[in-house]
Amino acid sequence: xxxxxxxxxxxxxxxxxxxxxxxxxxxxxxxxxxxxxxxxxxxxxxxxxxxxxxxxxxxxxxxxxxxxxxxxxxxxxxxxxxxxxxxxxxxxxxxxxxxxxxxxxxxxxxxxxxxxxxxxxxxxxxxxxxxxxxxxxxxxxxxxxxxxxxxxxxxxxxxxxxxxxxxxxxxxxxxxxxxxxxxxxxxxxxxxxxxxxxxxxxxxxxxxxxxxxxxxxxxxxxxxxxxxxxxxxxxxxxxxxxxxxxxxxxxxxxxxxxxxxxxxxxxxxxxxxxxxxxxxxxxxxxxxxxxxxxxxxxxxxxxxxxxxxxxxxxxxxxxxxxxxxxxxxxxxxxxxxxxxxxxxxxxxxxxxxxxxxxxxxxxxxxxxxxxxxxxxxxxxxxxxxxxxxxxxxxxxxxxxxxxxxxxxxxxxxxxxxxxxxxxxxxxxxxxxxxxxxxxxxxxxxxxxxxxxxxxxxxxxxxxxxxxxxxxxxxxxxxxxxxxxxxxxxxxxxxxxxxxx
Amino acid sequence: xxxxxxxxxxxxxxxxxxxxxxxxxxxxxxxxxxxxxxxxxxxxxxxxxxxxxxxxxxxxxxxxxxxxxxxxxxxxxxxxxxxxxxxxxxxxxxxxxxxxxxxxxxxxxxxxxxxxxxxxxxxxxxxxxxxxxxxxxxxxxxxxxxxxxxxxxxxxxxxxxxxxxxxxxxxxxxxxxxxxxxxxxxxxxxxxxxxxxxxxxxxxxxxxxxxxxxxxxxxxxxxxxxxxxxxxxxxxxxxxxxxxxxxxxxxxxxxxxxxxxxxxxxxxxxxxxxxxxxxxxxxxxxxxxxxxxxxxxxxxxxxxxxxxxxxxxxxxxxxxxxxxxxxxxxxxxxxxxxxxxxxxxxxxxxxxxxxxxxxxxxxxxxxxxxxxxxxxxxxxxxxxxxxxxxxxxxxxxxxxxxxxxxxxxxxxxxxxxx
Ligand SMILES: Cc1cc2nc3c(=O)[nH]c(=O)nc-3n(C[C@H](O)[C@H](O)[C@H](O)COP(=O)(O)OP(=O)(O)OC[C@H]3O[C@@H](n4cnc5c(N)ncnc54)[C@H](O)[C@@H]3O)c2cc1C
Ligand SMILES: Cc1cc2nc3c(=O)[nH]c(=O)nc-3n(C[C@H](O)[C@H](O)[C@H](O)COP(=O)(O)OP(=O)(O)OC[C@H]3O[C@@H](n4cnc5c(N)ncnc54)[C@H](O)[C@@H]3O)c2cc1C
Numbered sequence: 001x002x003x004x005x006x007x008x009x010x011x012x013x014x015x016x017x018x019x020x021x022x023x024x025x026x027x028x029x030x031x032x033x034x035x036x037x038x039x040x041x042x043x044x045x046x047x048x049x050x051x052x053x054x055x056x057x058x059x060x061x062x063x064x065x066x067x068x069x070x071x072x073x074x075x076x077x078x079x080x081x082x083x084x085x086x087x088x089x090x091x092x093x094x095x096x097x098x099x100x101x102x103x104x105x106x107x108x109x110x111x112x113x114x115x116x117x118x119x120x121x122x123x124x125x126x127x128x129x130x131x132x133x134x135x136x137x138x139x140x141x142x143x144x145x146x147x148x149x150x151x152x153x154x155x156x157x158x159x160x161x162x163x164x165x166x167x168x169x170x171x172x173x174x175x176x177x178x179x180x181x182x183x184x185x186x187x188x189x190x191x192x193x194x195x196x197x198x199x200x201x202x203x204x205x206x207x208x209x210x211x212x213x214x215x216x217x218x219x220x221x222x223x224x225x226x227x228x229x230x231x232x233x234x235x236x237x238x239x240x241x242x243x244x245x246x247x248x249x250x251x252x253x254x255x256x257x258x259x260x261x262x263x264x265x266x267x268x269x270x271x272x273x274x275x276x277x278x279x280x281x282x283x284x285x286x287x288x289x290x291x292x293x294x295x296x297x298x299x300x301x302x303x304x305x306x307x308x309x310x311x312x313x314x315x316x317x318x319x320x321x322x323x324x325x326x327x328x329x330x331x332x333x334x335x336x337x338x339x340x341x342x343x344x345x346x347x348x349x350x351x352x353x354x355x356x357x358x359x360x361x362x363x364x365x366x367x368x369x370x371x372x373x374x375x376x377x378x379x380x381x382x383x384x385x386x387x388x389x390x391x392x393x394x395x396x397x398x399x400x401x402x403x404x405x406x407x408x409x410x411x412x413x414x415x416x417x418x419x420x421x422x423x424x425x426x427x428x429x430x431x432x433x434x435x436x437x438x439x440x441x442x443x444x445x446x447x448x449x450x451x452x453x454x455x456x457x458x459x460x461x462x463x464x465x466x467x468x469x470x471x472x473x474x475x476x477x478x479x480x481x482x483x484x485x486x487x488x489x490x491x492x493x494x495x496x497x498x499x500x
Numbered sequence: 501x502x503x504x505x506x507x508x509x510x511x512x513x514x515x516x517x518x519x520x521x522x523x524x525x526x527x528x529x530x531x532x533x534x535x536x537x538x539x540x541x542x543x544x545x546x547x548x549x550x551x552x553x554x555x556x557x558x559x560x561x562x563x564x565x566x567x568x569x570x571x572x573x574x575x576x577x578x579x580x581x582x583x584x585x586x587x588x589x590x591x592x593x594x595x596x597x598x599x600x601x602x603x604x605x606x607x608x609x610x611x612x613x614x615x616x617x618x619x620x621x622x623x624x625x626x627x628x629x630x631x632x633x634x635x636x637x638x639x640x641x642x643x644x645x646x647x648x649x650x651x652x653x654x655x656x657x658x659x660x661x662x663x664x665x666x667x668x669x670x671x672x673x674x675x676x677x678x679x680x681x682x683x684x685x686x687x688x689x690x691x692x693x694x695x696x697x698x699x700x701x702x703x704x705x706x707x708x709x710x711x712x713x714x715x716x717x718x719x720x721x722x723x724x725x726x727x728x729x730x731x732x733x734x735x736x737x738x739x740x741x742x743x744x745x746x747x748x749x750x751x752x753x754x755x756x757x758x759x760x761x762x763x764x765x766x767x768x769x770x771x772x773x774x775x776x777x778x779x780x781x782x783x784x785x786x787x788x789x790x791x792x793x794x795x796x797x798x799x800x801x802x803x804x805x806x807x808x809x810x811x812x813x814x815x816x817x818x819x820x821x822x823x824x825x826x827x828x829x830x831x832x833x834x835x836x837x838x839x840x841x842x843x844x845x846x847x848x849x850x851x852x853x854x855x856x857x858x859x860x861x862x863x864x865x866x867x868x869x870x871x872x873x874x875x876x877x878x879x880x881x882x883x884x885x886x887x888x889x890x891x892x893x894x895x896x897x898x899x900x901x902x903x904x905x906x907x908x909x910x911x912x913x914x915x916x917x918x
Contacts (some may be wrong), residue, residue: 021675049638049814063887073893113730114727114730114731114808114809115730115807115808115809116808117807117808137733138732142894146863159676159677161674161676165674169647169651170674172651172680172683173647182892182894182895186891188890188891188892188894188895189890189892190865190892192890193867193869193888193890193891194807194867196778196867197806197807197866197867197868199806199807199808199838199867199868199869200643200805200808200838201637201639201643201648201687201805201837201839202869202890203637203687203805203869203871203886204687204890204892204893204896204914204917205684205685205686205687205688205692205896205899206637206684206685206686206687207684207895207896207899208686209686209804210656210679210680210684213676213679213680229736230731230733230735232731232733253593256593256594256595257592257593258704259559259616259617259705260704261703261704289810290693297732298735298758299734299735299754299758299761300761301755301757301758301761302755302757302758302759302762304763305755306755341680358672358674358675359672360591360594360671360672361593361594361595361673362591362593362594364822387674389674390673390674391548391672391673391674393690400850422673424670424672425671425672426670426672426674426676426677427677428675428676428677429674429675429676430674430676431676432679433677437677441678443668444677444909445667445678446666446667447667448665448666449666449667449678450667450678451664451666452658452660452664452666452668452681452903453666453668453678453681455902456679456681456902456905458898458902459895459898459899459901459902460895460898462898471678471679
């Protein structure tokens with residue numbers, strides 16, 4: 001039986017290969033050797049690995065539709081892949097499935113400095129858009145820490161965020177239209193009709209809004225029209241130290257409640273501060289129980305006025321030291337320290353798990369206290385470095401595999417995510433559900449909620465071949481063993497990208 | 501209130517001429533004729549019971565946009581959200597508010613204003629309900645700076661035609677868990693599900709709003725000035741241009757000094773007959789600006805979406821076709837987002853239909869869309885409410901089929917697309 005199924009799968013893959021070579025010609029790069037395919041068996045959630053049956057790298061976007069159609073014809077599951085930096089297993093292949101790797105489709109096709117729109121291919125890196133737009137004084141606002149390598153196609157699929165999304169919003173707010181190869185093999189532009197002339201409010205259901213954040217389950221993006229912003233006139237940054245975590249949390253609430261929307265509010269607890277300081281000497285106070293990095297930007301006068309208000313609020317909330325970046329160099333140093341947090345964590349612990357959850361901003365103190373309790377009960381340390389302004393926590397559970405702490409760490413990480421849900425928050429603020437948290441979805445959503453979402457998925461993908469097994473809990477998946485530890489992306493280890 | 505049939509009314513809320521549904525006819529042939537009824541539930545569960553009925557259902561908010569899109573056929577039941585009009589949970593410190601779908605925007609804004617907050621959203625009709633506004637996918641001039649309602653919705657509770665009550669999102673402003681059902685309902689015009697509850701992200705009320713006005717701005721200058729603004733860092737919250745008046749209005753929201761500085765920067769950057777309006781003038785300008793697209797019975801209102809910009813070809817085509825048809829066309833344009841609203845008055849249905857057809861062809865030729873928000877009686881027989889279908893229409897059809905297999909919610913609304 002099983003043997004027969006394996007033979008059928010191999011035949012189907014061979015048929016796909018035959019068809020795509022016939023239709024796409026020699027410029028389509030095909031990776032069929034086991035060693036070549038091995039490089040695509042996981043994304044940055046390396047605990048999950050599945051060897052794909054075939055990896056195809058289109059050299060031209062017109063090759064994507066024939067690939068999807070061939071998969072459809074022969075019943076072969078497929079997954080789109082950008083840079084593979086996803087942290088929830090979104091780009092994990094299906095067994096004997098096809099990986100459509102879009103890294104070679106990486107051109108910025110057009111930048112319109114009047115309409116403030118760029119048309120880009122899906123494999124373009126997040127940062128490359130801003131680099132090209134920068135020539136016009138423009139930039140693409142969502143700034144995931146992985147922006148040097150992660151692709152806009154992956155950002156669209158995950159609705160990625162970054163430190164500056166507090167003020168500017170997430171990927172979804174910056175995508176006007178997506179040219180998509182739909183799972184039925186047809187090509188349609190979602191959110192407009194002409195990808196080269198994208199409009200703001202196309203009539204009908206907001207399918208573009210559904211596609212962004214659908215984790216690659218609704219089709220393959222082949223061109224994306226993104227909004228660009230003018231670079232702000234002024235940017236001001238400060239670091240405020242606090243004697244305890246609740247004071248820092250209250251300051252976050254106070255700033256928000258004062259009606260100020262900073263560009264970013266990031267928080268670090270003492271464990272994280274010490275690790276960063278030891279690693280980078282960014283001038284943080286090793287004794288501070290917690291620090292906030294607050295950045296404001298905008299028009300000159302307004303920015304200055306609000307910055308003074310923020311400084312005053314920090315002082316009112318028992319801030320023990322206020323460090324204001326005097327110039328661009330000092331500002332860069334502050335951010336470098338913040339971004340070194342991940343690399344620094346290795347000093348604290350040989351292994352760690354990164355969690356991603358969200359709580360309402362007013363419940364940050366409660367969430368952190370709850371995490372501290374869970375951490376004490378589990379006998380494992382947890383460091384916190386996160387997007388406080390959004391309530392987006394990124395607890396790092398530190399453990400030693402050699403001491404057999406793995407399972408306890410897994411459980412602690414899952415408990416923390418579920419604590420976020422219990423506090424009225426969410427399982428994920430930016431890393432997505434993928435395979436990683438599919439089994440926790442019932443903690444946040446009822447069967448009726450999930451059924452409605454699945455109906456929507458089925459409207460895009462009636463055949464169920466487009467990135468199957470993601471987002472939704474399945475018995476096969478949720479019966480499986482624990483996920484295992486996070487292992488750093490190779491580029492993280494070199495310090496080129498950071499995880500938060 | 502649930503199930504209490506109110507006096508017979510048409511889907512438009514007007515008393516039916518003789519107690520029958522206005523669309524009684526072919527579609528209803530096999531069912532015994534029944535008078536249309538109106539239900540006003542007050543809880544989500546009652547709402548579910550109300551929609552789990554037989555026959556076509558029309559969802560109704562305030563009723564200011566029931567004419568948007570194609571006419572609904574044979575609505576047996578009107579489900580009004582008028583009884584679901586409360587704020588359920590306002591968390592000022594989190595800057596989120598949880599409301600029922602039937603709350604009026606003006607009521608919500610008043611509640612938020614008490615806490616120095618607002619929903620940065622300014623459609624022309626503030627008596628419209630928040631659910632209706634999401635369902636119409638409507639937005640006003642400030643869409644430029646703050647996005648449309650879809651950008652402000654962080655959670656939703658929907659009631660689907662099969663009676664399923666489903667939620668997506670939640671109370672937090674950052675959230676990527678699960679699909680976003682609220683986005684799906686944006687622009688759905690009552691055809692997919694009832695927006696029973698929404699959680700919205702609110703913003704601090706800006707301390708000041710300033711308006712700079714430029715007069716005698718022709719199409720080419722309006723285009724040029726708009727690009728000058730988008731190329732600057734002064735962040736207008738709205739840029740609007742009107743024809744035949746030919747005024748360009750630019751709005752700035754912010755701190756008292758900040759908004760003043762940006763308005764001053766705009767004045768020095770823009771050219772032409774410039775003036776900054778005082779608070780009173782600005783208020784009445786924006787009121788009348790909203791009112792100018794509000795139609796009277798007998799008018800036709802078209803909405804076009806194109807890529808950003810004022811296309812001189814489209815504006816020229818509009819006035820040329822209007823002259824030829826002998827009608828008056830009042831144009832309101834948001835050049836930076838490419839939205840045009842046209843109110844057509846005068847002459848007869850044939851002339852209106854002619855204008856719609858001709859101008860739609862011009863707009864579609866540049867990749868845009870034209871839909872009808874309202875039409876003079878008789879126009880429907882001559883021109884469709886929706887023009888060329890987008891390439892994604894097949895997915896929309898499947899979405900509709902999966903959520904409403906019996907086609908009970910607002911049947912006909914998207915005709916001829918589906
Ligand atoms: C060190 C590090 C730091 C990070 N920091 C952040 C952060 O600050 N904020 C944040 O939000 N995330 C962050 N991430 C997560 C990750 O970078 C993002 O999710 C990113 O958007 C993934 O992009 P990718 O190109 O690597 O996509 P992949 O990992 O290749 O794929 C991710 C998902 O997108 C789908 N996909 C890819 N391309 C397409 C396409 N063209 N069409 C349809 N679907 C497609 C895949 O099928 C998959 O489901 C970080 C990851 C790492 C390793
Ligand atoms: C004459 C006129 C002129 C207008 N001019 C403008 C203008 O110039 N600019 C502008 O921005 N706006 C304008 N509007 C529109 C208005 O601002 C709103 O878009 C609209 O009123 C929506 O709210 P409502 O509660 O009145 O909805 P209704 O009119 O009751 O319903 C509108 C649609 O939404 C559906 N619906 C309503 N409630 C729900 C719900 N809870 N769940 C699911 N579906 C629902 C209905 O079935 C219907 O299809 C105008 C409206 C009118 C009547």
